[in-house]
Amino acid sequence: MKIQYIKRTRDYYRAQGFEQDYTWAENTATPFQPLLKPLADCVVTLVTTAVTEPELPKPSRTAKRYRFDDTPAAFDTSELSWDKTTTHTRDRGSYFPMEILKDMVDQGTIGALADHYHFVPTEYSQANTLNKDAPAIVKACIQDEVDVAILIPL
Amino acid sequence: MTARTLEQNGISTIVIGSAWDILERCGTPRVLYNDLPLGNPVGKPFDLQMQTKTMQYALQLLAEASEPATILESPFQWQSSSAWKQHFMEIKPEMRDTLRQMGEENRRQRAHNRAQGLVRK
Known part of the structure; x- marks a missing residue:
């Protein structure tokens, strides 16, 4: 049985006294970019919701790229909504599998890791995600000549 | 939503996630679904074998998916009992x-x- 996160979130915030339910994005048509070349020739990046710069106040965080070479040993996940009763995020690989991707590059499974990975904030405002964060990540990915983005929200 | 925008701009994507209903509703181009607690979408902490297999499934889906909104469910479980599923936002x-x-x-x-x-x- 899959967890019904939309219902659970709605009930949880109602119990906190919020009168207006969050409206999750809903789309019937879905864009699709087929892979145009073999994975072994593709430049790959990661997009994460884990926080690289926790010193920035949460309300002012925006999408940002960081060099894979500067990946922190541990991201800040404390403000994100994950199951803190059942599990933990002390293993970076459980949500940011950079080492596995590097091994796949060495094995020739994928072509290369891009220069940068990307942070996308978990935003209440869908307009901010659609009109600001997502276009910023697109722009940065194009600069890095990315073919494939692997998005791993916590 | 970010994945959708990337696809619209010529970049293929896959989302690895554990919230099936949210990803399905949003119209996500490709999803590898892991039925694990939120926080470890790639696999159990320190389970390199599971994490590696997840990434292999993800790349397989990237290479083979031929239509939008394709969701592949991995065979992984958090544990044999599903009792953990009650805890989040309980x-x-x-x-x-x-x-x-x-x-x-x-x-x-x-x-x-x-x-x-x-x-x-």
């Missing part, structure tokens, strides 16, 4: 007051942020 009767206080603190913090100009430009 509401117990004795928690009502605590939850109400959390909400008040949340609203207070948001109002404070707005007053301080701590909002996105």
Whole structure:
């Protein structure tokens, strides 16, 4: 049985006294970019919701790229909504599998890791995600000549 | 939503996630679904074998998916029992007051942020 996160979130915030339910994005048509070349020739990046710069106040965080070479040993996940009763995020690989991707590059499974990975904030405002964060990540990915983005929200 | 925008701009994507209903509703181009607690979408902490297999499934889906909104479900389980699925955002009767206080603190913090100009430009 899959967890019904939309219902659970709605009930949880109602119990906190919020009168207006969050409206999750809903789309019937879905864009699709087929892979145009073999994975072994593709430049790959990661997009994460884990926080690289926790010193920035949460309300002012925006999408940002960081060099894979500067990946922190541990991201800040404390403000994100994950199951803190059942599990933990002390293993970076459980949500940011950079080492596995590097091994796949060495094995020739994928072509290369891009220069940068990307942070996308978990935003209440869908307009901010659609009109600001997502276009910023697109722009940065194009600069890095990315073919494939692997998005791993916590 | 970010994946959708990337696809619209010629970049193939896959989302690895554990919230099936949210990803399905949003119209996500490709999803590798892992039925694991939120927080470890790639695999159990320190289980390199599971994490590696997840990435192999993800790349397989990237290479083979031929139509939008394709969701592949991995065979992985958190544990044989599904008891853990009750914990996330669980509401117990004795928690009502605590939850109400959390909400008040949340609203207070948001109002404070707005007053301080701590909002996105």
